[in-house]
Every structure is written in structure tokens, then in C-alpha cells.
């Protein structure tokens with residue numbers, strides 16, 4: 001290599017996103033693939049989003065509102081927090097990056113489950129710090145082991161709840177017990193990208209009721225329940241001091257005008273959101289039952305996706321499904337060589353998936 005990149009960045013495994021649908025169509029010549037690979041919302045977004053986005057197109061020659069005033073105000077109202085507790089991001093990925101860059105120095109450690117959402121590791125290493133990866137236990141975050149790994153160098157802990165990729169979740173009691181062992185100067189980042197899909201009322205929800213604990217940083221996103229993944233908008237709710245530090249290093253225009261308008265409109269349409277979530281929960285149930293009936297055990301889930309034991313090489317099955325127009329996610333690179341991760345599609349998509357799945361697994 002001619003130019004010397006930072007040593008810690010050279011240790012990062014590149015993030016491999018699900019194949020974009022257009023690329024897939026070109027490659028396989030399939031016009032309407034069924035994509036159940038990226039936990040996106042198959043029911044799209046509120047029609048109010050269309051109007052809001054169209055309404056601000058004529059102002060797109062101007063820079064966005066750097067303060068995200070209206071969206072921040074709406075979120076503050078919804079969760080009963082001050083605007084100074086809220087930061088917006090270009091997806092919640094953006095905020096993970098801000099946290100790592102603001103609070104981690106070389107040699108500092110950030111704890112995370114393993115396997116986990118790859119952005120944690122990427123952002124920690126980008127900051128030059130060290131990822132300490134704590135293996136899952138029975139497909140769930142091992143909170144006891146996480147607590148046991150907290151040491152003098154630990155500055156940050158990542159918790160995903162519900163957990164991607166297994167769909168497991170932590171209860172409020174489990175979380176409290178864990179927090180009792182966390183030092184006062186360690187940030188606990190609770191990534192709740194899928195919390196809106198949880199069906200079990202016992203699942204820990206960091207904003208309901210809001211805990212006044214400066215260690216807790218809540219991350220949420222409009223990419224999943226609100227169907228706005230392509231717009232890129234997420235938010236963090238946290239202690240005012242932590243929030244003000246993140247604001248210092250955030251790009252002033254990190255959330256673009258269309259994304260802000262889309263998120264405000266989506267937030268205003270509670271009816272659409274509730275219906276969309278209920279439909280997704282129903283489809284998760286449907287797919288899980290159908291797969292279980294075929295003899296493929298599905299892990300219990302609190303999210304809009306689940307993992308299924310396909311009782312064969314999952315990567316091979318994934319490859320077999322692609323030319324049939326079905327895109328799912330093999331969990332082989334996550335250390336589960338016999339599992340696929342599948343998110344709920346529409347009923348129509350799910351029926352196509354089941355038909356192709358049966359064909360691909362027939363012998």
C-alpha cells in the first residue's frame with residue numbers, strides 16, 4: 001500500500017450490506033425479487049411522507065435546518081424530554097460513530113456482544129480503540145459475562161435490544177441487574193432499532209418509563225418501524241452533557257431536508273405506524289409457524305425478523321435461493337452456519353418465499 005492508513009482501520013472487516021435490489025435485478029434478470037434480508041419495512045411509509053417530501057422539493061437549493069428543529073421538537077414531545085437531550089443522525093449508524101469518536105481514545109475498550117451489528121466494531125476501531133467481544137449465550141446477550149468483562153479500560157458498552165441477528169430480548173429486571181455492576185463513568189449504548197416490534201411487555205424499553213440515568217444512551221431509528229431506511233434518519237436520547245459533546249463533532253447538516261420532513265410526517269401518523277407494526281408482527285408469526293410446520297425450528301423473536309435452523313449449509317441454501325429471486329441473509333459469517341435470518345415481508349412476498357424455500361430444500 002502506497003499511503004499508510006491507520007493501523008487500527010486496517011483491522012476492520014468491511015461491512016457487507018444486503019445486495020441492493022436494482023443490482024440484483026441486473027445480475028439475475030429477475031424483475032420482482034423478494035428481499036427479506038435487511039430487516040426493512042415491506043409496508044413502506046405513511047402517505048403523509050409523500051406529501052411532506054414533495055412539499056419541500058422546491059427548497060432543496062438551500063441547506064437543511066442544521067438544528068433539526070421540528071423533528072427534535074416532535075421527538076421531545078413524544079418522549080417527554082428536552083431538545084437538549086436529543087441528537088439526530090444520518091441513520092443511527094451516524095450516532096454510533098459520533099459516540100465512538102467522542103468517547104473512545106486509543107487503548108480504551110468498548111464491550112459488545114459477539115456476533116453483533118457490525119457498525120459497533122467498525123466505529124470503535126475507526127476511533128482507534130479496542131473492541132472487546134463477548135460471546136452470546138443461547139442466542140442472547142450474556143449480560144453476566146458482559147458485566148464480568150468490564151475493566152479499568154472499559155469506556156462504553158453496546159447493548160442491542162431486541163437483538164440483531166437472533167431476535168432475543170432483555171427484560172427490564174435483567175437490565176437493572178446488569179446496570180448495578182456498571183461503573184459511573186461507563187456509557188451504556190442501548191440500540192433499540194427494533195423495539196417498536198416487541199410483543200412481550202416485559203422487554204426492557206429505555207424510554208418507557210424514561211430512566212434518569214446519565215450512563216444510558218438510547219439509539220432509535222426511522223429505518224425499521226417507520227419504513228424510512230432510504231432517507232437515513234435516526235436519533236439518540238441521552239444525558240444533556242453527553243448530547244452536547246456529540247453535537248460538537250456532528251456534521252452540521254448530517255440529516256438532510258427530505259429526511260427531516262419525511263421523519264416528521266411519519267411521526268405524525270400514529271395510525272399508519274401502529275397498523276404497519278401489527279401487520280409485521282402477524283407476518284413474523286405466520287412465517288415462523290409455516291417454517292416450524294415444515295420441520296425447521298425458528299428462534300423466538302421480539303423483532304421484525306427471525307433466525308431459522310435450516311438443518312443444512314445456510315450459505316449453500318442462500319445461494320440456491322438467489323437465482324429463484326429470493327434474497328435472505330446467511331448467518332454463516334456470524335458463526336451460525338446452519339441458520340438464515342429472514343425478515344417479515346408482505347403476505348404475498350412471504351408466500352413466494354415459502355414456495356421457493358420448499359423447492360430449494362427438496363431433495
Ligand SMILES: *Cc1c(COP(=O)(O)O)cnc(C)c1O
Pocket residue numbers: 039090091092093094117160164191193220221222223224229232233234
Ligand atoms: C438497522 C439497525 C440500525 C439502524 O441503522 P440506521 O443507520 O438507523 O438505518 C441500528 N442498529 C441495528 C442493530 C440495526 O439492525
